[in-house]
Amino acid sequence: xxxxxxxxxxxxxxxxxxxxxxxxxxxxxxxxxxxxxxxxxxxxxxxxxxxxxxxxxxxxxxxxxxxxxxxxxxxxxxxxxxxxxxxxxxxxxxxxxxxxxxxxxxxxxxxxxxxxxxxxxxxxxxxxxxxxxxxxxxxxxxxxxxxxxxxxxxxxxxxxxxxxxxxxxxxxxxxxxxxxxxxxxxxxxxxxxxxxxxxxxxxxxxxxxxxxxxxxxxxxxxxxxxxxxxxxxxxxxxxxxxxxxxxxxxxxxxxxxxxxxxxxxxxxxxxxxxxxxxxxxxxxxxxxxxxxxxxxxxxxxxxxxxxxxxxxxxxxxxxxxxxxxxxxxxxxxxxxxxxxxxxxxxxxxxxxxxxxxxxxxxxxxxxxxxxxxxxxxxxxxxxxxxxxxxxxxxxxxxxxxxxxxxxxxxxxxxxxxxxxx
Ligand code: EPZ
Numbered sequence: 001x002x003x004x005x006x007x008x009x010x011x012x013x014x015x016x017x018x019x020x021x022x023x024x025x026x027x028x029x030x031x032x033x034x035x036x037x038x039x040x041x042x043x044x045x046x047x048x049x050x051x052x053x054x055x056x057x058x059x060x061x062x063x064x065x066x067x068x069x070x071x072x073x074x075x076x077x078x079x080x081x082x083x084x085x086x087x088x089x090x091x092x093x094x095x096x097x098x099x100x101x102x103x104x105x106x107x108x109x110x111x112x113x114x115x116x117x118x119x120x121x122x123x124x125x126x127x128x129x130x131x132x133x134x135x136x137x138x139x140x141x142x143x144x145x146x147x148x149x150x151x152x153x154x155x156x157x158x159x160x161x162x163x164x165x166x167x168x169x170x171x172x173x174x175x176x177x178x179x180x181x182x183x184x185x186x187x188x189x190x191x192x193x194x195x196x197x198x199x200x201x202x203x204x205x206x207x208x209x210x211x212x213x214x215x216x217x218x219x220x221x222x223x224x225x226x227x228x229x230x231x232x233x234x235x236x237x238x239x240x241x242x243x244x245x246x247x248x249x250x251x252x253x254x255x256x257x258x259x260x261x262x263x264x265x266x267x268x269x270x271x272x273x274x275x276x277x278x279x280x281x282x283x284x285x286x287x288x289x290x291x292x293x294x295x296x297x298x299x300x301x302x303x304x305x306x307x308x309x310x311x312x313x314x315x316x317x318x319x320x321x322x323x324x325x326x327x328x329x330x331x332x333x334x335x336x337x338x339x340x341x342x343x344x345x346x347x348x349x350x351x352x353x354x355x356x357x358x359x360x361x362x363x364x365x366x367x368x369x370x371x372x373x374x375x376x377x378x379x380x381x382x383x384x385x386x387x388x389x390x391x392x393x394x395x396x397x398x399x400x401x402x403x404x405x406x407x408x409x410x411x412x413x414x415x416x417x418x419x420x421x
Contacts, residue, residue: 003397003419004393005384005391005419006417006418007385007387007415007416008366008389009249009384009387009416010249010387011414012250013249013253013385013414014252015253016256019238019239019258020234020235020257020404021043021045021070022046022193022232022234022236022238023235024188025189025194026046026054027050027094028167029230030074031094032097032101032194032201033058033074034058034098034102034104035198035201035203035222036076036104036202037077037078038076038225039075039226039228040075040227041228041229041230042073042232043070043229044232046070046232047067048400048402048404049401050401050402053088053095055074057088057092057098060085060088062080063075063078079105079106083109096124097167097171099131099168099172100169101171103131107148109146109147111145112144113142113144119332119376120335127165127168128145130168130182131147131168131172133154134151134153134154134156134172134173135154136148136149136151150175150177151173151174151176151217152178153173153179154178154180155182156182156183161184163186165186166182170194170195170198170208170215173217175219177219178217179214184211185211185213187208187302188302188303195207195208195209200230201222201225203215234258237307237310237375239258240307241375242410242413243270243275243284243286244314244379245385245410247273247292248320249415251413251414253285253286255283258284259282260277260284263307265304269306270286272295273295274290274291276288292320293321294318294321294324294325294358297328298311298327298328299328301330308329315339315379316379316380316382316386319347319358320363320364320386321358321360324359325357325358325360326356326357327356329354329356336356337373338376338380341369341370341372342364342380344369345364345369345383346364346365363388366388366389366390366391368391369383369393370394370395371396371398374398374401374402374403377399381393381399381406385415
């Protein structure tokens with residue numbers, strides 16, 4: 001269903017919001033339930049399109065799943081396939097994680113090459129090269145990638161700290177004959193969350209959060225609990241998205257279930273723009289009542305740098321911030337799809353290679369715009385809340401892939417936003 005958001009701008013957002021579980025933690029954790037047959041209760045799992053797509057794949061592979069409120073219960077004991085069909089792969093490219101978990105479980109995996117998307121070609125060469133270095137046989141055909149064998153263990157170094165490749169290789173190495181050390185790993189909090197899940201499941205994985213991860217090879221037999229519970233990490237990108245909406249509308253809000261330390265670069269950028277932020281425990285309070293200032297130059301980088309998943313939301317804020325801002329997108333090659341849509345609302349943005357140069361103006365005017373990808377779509381919703389007049393954001397299915405009831409959450413903060421169609 002395509003779906004549209006209808007937004008009335010100009011209302012300062014105020015109130016309290018509890019941050020949900022992280023999409024980018026739930027997806028690898030769900031894939032990891034395949035590594036060893038057991039019953040997994042995964043709490044704080046967001047009810048979003050990508051999670052439902054991953055759930056469908058797990059069921060296809062032979063797992064049983066059911067929901068109890070925000071907990072998905074996955075019984076992976078019945079997994080009896082190792083091929084992920086094309087139609088399910090195309091639903092959600094992150095199913096590439098299943099290569100690692102299927103190799104850990106049964107030593108074989110066949111996936112369809114995950115397609116690119118609106119933000120970039122999304123290659124998986126680092127995943128494939130890592131698996132080959134670990135001793136797996138790879139047959140990379142035009143559309144399919146077949147992978148089988150046993151991890152021999154050893155030390156491998158990633159050419160780039162890819163989040164997905166780090167997670168995939170962590171899982172593939174679990175059933176190794178020998179131990180594995182992965183160097184130049186991604187250090188995102190979601191990697192640490194996957195490690196936490198794997199250790200709760202009985203595996204021995206150490207070092208996540210640093211650039212070097214150690215995985216003890218267990219062969220094919222890994223003792224572990226028949227049933228376990230796990231609570232997903234909070235979604236720092238969802239938190240940053242809502243905070244951007246509060247800042248952009250000159251509001252004030254308290255965010256529960258979010259630790260400042262996993263989003264410090266974002267919060268420091270917001271403070272540079274004039275937001276007043278209080279951090280206490282797993283609560284962050286943000287207030288922004290006057291016109292924002294430009295943050296100057298912001299470059300997206302691997303964690304703990306400024307996250308690429310917050311770049312579109314920041315761009316929207318900068319359209320009304322005083323001064324000239326340069327945002328350099330270093331992670332994905334075409335993650336400025338929202339620029340033309342923001343321009344329809346009066347934003348003054350020039351793209352020059354990897355750089356977006358944003359000249360802060362005084363107002364945005366409501367318009368009819370189109371969501372072209374997940375975070376760009378969320379950025380347009382924020383723009384609609386900041387603009388004068390009415391905005392329609394079309395193709396909100398992109399947004400529903402990664403945000404659970406975004407319109408409902410914004411309404412609890414006083415935003416005027418309805419979904420129709
Ligand atoms: C994860 O994607 C996230 N997705 C992305 O979030 C996030 O933007 C990204 O990490 C960076 O933080 C999930 O966790 C499900 P990468 P991933 O591998 O794993 C290149 C969102 O909006 N690369 O770190 O695909 C790649 O093309 C999504 O929630 C290779 O060249 O990110 C990109 O330019 C978007 N070869 C860069 O590395 C490879 O084999 C970063 O990719 C793998 C990646």
